[in-house]
Amino acid sequence: MTTLANRPNTALLVIDVQNGVVDNAYDRDAVVANIGRVVAKARSEQVPVVWVQHNDEGLIRDSEEWQLVPELRRDDSEVLVDKSYGDSFEATVLEDELAALGVGRLVVVGAQTDACIRSTLHGAFARGYDAVLVSDAHTTEDLSQWGAPPPEGVIAHTNLYWSEQSAPGRRGGTVETRSVDFSPPA
Numbered sequence: 001m002t003t004l005a006n007r008p009n010t011a012l013l014v015i016d017v018q019n020g021v022v023d024n025a026y027d028r029d030a031v032v033a034n035i036g037r038v039v040a041k042a043r044s045e046q047v048p049v050v051w052v053q054h055n056d057e058g059l060i061r062d063s064e065e066w067q068l069v070p071e072l073r074r075d076d077s078e079v080l081v082d083k084s085y086g087d088s089f090e091a092t093v094l095e096d097e098l099a100a101l102g103v104g105r106l107v108v109v110g111a112q113t114d115a116c117i118r119s120t121l122h123g124a125f126a127r128g129y130d131a132v133l134v135s136d137a138h139t140t141e142d143l144s145q146w147g148a149p150p151p152e153g154v155i156a157h158t159n160l161y162w163s164e165q166s167a168p169g170r171r172g173g174t175v176e177t178r179s180v181d182f183s184p185p186a
Contacts, residue, residue, distance in 0.1 A: 001184075003128035003169040007104030010182045012042040015052045015088055015110030015120055017072055020065025022111050025139040026151030032071050034137040034177040035109045039072065047182045048101050050079045052088045054116065086119030089127060098129075105130040105184055107175075109137040114154045121162060125170060135159045135174040 017035055022028050042049050051074045055061040061082075068074060079097045081088060088094050098106075106129050110117060117138050124131040138158070140151050148154060165172025175181070 001169060001171055002104030002130045004104040007099070007102050008184055009048070009102040010105040010107060010184060011048040011050050011098060011101060011103040012038060012182070013050050013052065013088065013106045013108045013110075013120070013124075014039065014072070015108065016054045016112065016116050017069050017110050018053060018059065018065065019067050019069055020059050020063075021054065022069060022139060023065075024141045025111055026142065026155065027139060031111075031137055031139040032069055034134070036072055037177050038107070038109055038134055038137055038180055041180055042107075042182060043075070045182050048079065048103065049075070050081060050094070050097060052081045052083055052092075052094070052110070052116075052120075054083055056084050086116045087123035088116065088120040089123045090119075095127065104128070105132070107132045107134060107180060107182065109134045111139050113138050113140040113151075113158050114143070114148065115140070118158060121165075121172070125165065125167065125172060128170060130171045131165075132172070133159065133162045133174045134177055134180060135163075136176050 081092050081094045083092045121131050159174050163174040
């Protein structure tokens with residue numbers, strides 16, 4: 001259903017599941033386990049898995065905090081996108097990589113819900129992609145001392161508003177880990 005011509009394929013986008021991003025995240029272990037399940041399903045169905053890794057002055061490339069969490073292993077054949085902004089498309093090779101794979105539909109997992117997840121979902125949608133968020137495979141840290149809702153509220157609200165996201169020729173939506181379907185919508 002994507003508005004991108006000749007892009008019938010789906011890819012799994014794994015965003016910022018790095019030590020320094022998720023170490024203090026809400027329900028970290030359960031979310032990382034769910035991400036692992038979705039990655040395994042994508043691989044078993046030969047769906048491209050695209051990894052995104054953030055770096056900036058607080059998350060320095062090659063540091064321990066920058067590394068992907070030890071529970072998840074990227075296969076060397078899988079695309080790795082280096083980013084420095086919230087939106088995984090902004091000033092990266094992501095669009096070129098997805099175009100080369102014929103991808104017009106994304107299934108999204110990772111962190112942080114209220115930053116890079118939301119930015120990337122909106123960035124994908126604005127660029128013409130269908131974008132499905134795995135509702136129990138994204139997380140964030142507690143930023144309530146700065147006025148944000150508690151993390152479980154941030155996650156629930158993001159799931160709520162993304163579940164009905166649509167625009168001409170594009171669909172958003174949410175799905176639980178156990179119901180992830182990588183086939184294109186009928």
